[in-house]
Amino acid sequence: MTTTRQAPARDAVELHGVRKVHGTGGHQVTALDGVSLTFPRGTFTAIMGPSGSGKSTLLQCAAGLEQPTEGRIVLAGVDIATRNERQRTELRRDHVGFVFQAFNLVESLTAAQNVELPSRFAGRKVSREQVAGALDAVGLADRAGHRPSQLSGGQQQRVALARALVTRPDVLFADEPTGALDTHTSREVLRMMRMLVDREGQSTLMVTHDPVAASVADVVVFLKDGRIADHVPLDRTAVGDNAAAIATHMARMEA
Structure with missing residues (x-):
């Protein structure tokens, strides 16, 4: 069964009493312990906490990459637990975009080809206009024919951002998206992400350890x-x- 788009839900993601336990027997670790949160559409949420606090697990569960041990997750209006693995894959393909610390660009391909690649692998057609529009949205309309080696680190991350946005996902999940960038470049990418929320209404969840990013x-x-x-x-x-x-809040939490 192919996921079909319905009228947008009020909230991009909902977590209800989510608990995630890793391991078995005497080697269990509770990564999430009864987390309930809603992330309204068209908003930008930063997720922070000390190492081992459950940040990445929360993002992976919210995006449907991991199943919770207990609780319920609603992504783009769909209760993930009601879908089998193939349907969850389709749900992510149709409704979710990902940006990671590593750019994960193919060196032999142009920026435009990198933007298009995941959709081609998924058997979905994206038009040249869609690719051009995604690159234009992140300020790289004039870099479509450039390969990663011809782009700065910030430009490469913006290509990765365009790749995540080309199918107009309901939710963008970003895991330390500026972690590999210098301060100036990091701020450039963050301004772009903020602009996409403000101008395009892009719902965004970002895990970060950086107070400036948050x-x-x-x-x-x-x-x-x-x-x-x-x-x-x-x-x-x-x-x-x-x-x-x-930064002050984080210092108190880690004390």
């Missing part, structure tokens, strides 16, 4: 020991102050 979000969810430690809305007019406040 400062561009609408809200920061702090995790500790697999539980929600805090949920902090940010003042969009005070990004600099946000970064300092987030």
Whole structure:
């Protein structure tokens, strides 16, 4: 059964009492412990916490890459538990985009070809206009014919961002997307991600350890020991102050 698009749900992702346990017997580790969260459409959420707090597990469960041990996850209006593995793959293909710390571009392909590649592997056709539009959205309309070696690190990450967005996903999941970039380039990519939320209404969930990266979000969810430690809305007019406040908050959590 192929996933079909329905009227957009009010929330991009919902987690209801999600618990995730890794391992068996006496070697069990609880990565998430009863997490309930909703991520409204058209918003930018940063997920932070100390090492081992459950950040990446939350993202993987929310994106349907891992199944929770307990609880319920609704992605783009679909209860993931009601779908088999093939249907979950189709759900991710049709509704989800991913950006990671590693750019994962094919060196022998142009920027446009890299943007198109995952859709071709999935048996989906994307038009030249769609590819051009995705590159234009991330400010690389004039770099479509360039290979990764001809692009800066920030430009390569923006190609990866265009690749994630070419099918107009309901949700963009980003796992440390600026972790491999220098400060200037990181800010360039973050401005682009923020712009996509503001202009295109792109729902975005980003795992990060960087207070500056988190400062561009609408809200920061702090995790500790697999539980929600805090949920902090940010003042969009005070990004600099946000970064300092987030850094202070993280220092208290790690003390």
